Amino acid sequence: AQTVTQSQPEMSVQEAETVTLSCTYDTSESDYYLFWYKQPPSRQMILVIRQEAYKQQNATENRFSVNFQKAAKSFSLKISDSQLGDAAMYFCALPPNYGGSQGNLIFGKGTKLSVKP
Amino acid sequence: GAGVSQSPSNKVTEKGKDVELRCDPISGHTALYWYRQSLGQGLEFLIYFQGNSAPDKSGLPSDRFSAERTGGSVSTLTIQRTQQEDSAVYLCASSLASRSSGANVLTFGAGSRLTVL
Numbered sequence: 001a002q003t004v005t006q007s008q009p010e011m012s013v014q015e016a017e018t019v020t021l022s023c024t025y026d027t028s029e030s031d032y033y034l035f036w037y038k039q040p041p042s043r044q045m046i047l048v049i050r051q052e053a054y055k056q057q058n059a060t061e062n063r064f065s066v067n068f069q070k071a072a073k074s075f076s077l078k079i080s081d082s083q084l085g086d087a088a089m090y091f092c093a094l095p096p097n098y099g100g101s102q103g104n105l106i107f108g109k110g111t112k113l114s115v116k117p
Numbered sequence: 118g119a120g121v122s123q124s125p126s127n128k129v130t131e132k133g134k135d136v137e138l139r140c141d142p143i144s145g146h147t148a149l150y151w152y153r154q155s156l157g158q159g160l161e162f163l164i165y166f167q168g169n170s171a172p173d174k175s176g177l178p179s180d181r182f183s184a185e186r187t188g189g190s191v192s193t194l195t196i197q198r199t200q201q202e203d204s205a206v207y208l209c210a211s212s213l214a215s216r217s218s219g220a221n222v223l224t225f226g227a228g229s230r231l232t233v234l
Binding site for chain 1: 160210224
């Protein structure tokens, strides 16, 4: 069965500094996508960034970037120049194995990020 | 609509009562998902609808839970004879037609917080 593990229940970063959130996963697929979603206090999950597994280049979206290590099955999220609005729960997610519920995502338990002014 | 709309935003009910939670997906999105998020936990998949195909109900925790999607649009999640352990945030998401690679991005609603007394 596929698993997604986020080993840091809580993290804290100073405003304008950089923070890295960890995620490891297990899948038997060779081609897949990985996602980071953000959930602010409003509860609405928002896509932060996604990575296609067969692409060597790490995905980047403005201040957000990933460090994707396929062999190690690691998918960490780096937030640069942290802002107060980055404070939220962050969830790592991947789709199920082929033949499972297509499009459904398996989520980690999340990392709560606090940003100190 | 412009986004995924869920109602009610908050619902308090007594143990043993039935509740209905509504989800109105983005127009044109053929895939619809229900997730449950218990306090401090990640997202637990409940059920998935894709077009006119039979729904994937593999995540429903018991036969007290059911969902339907009328006309390929609005969906209702029904919980019968609610129990205290049903207390959680119920999140709905929609996406364009699901792809086997898992490339489709889910757009989430703000969720319905259910409290069972």
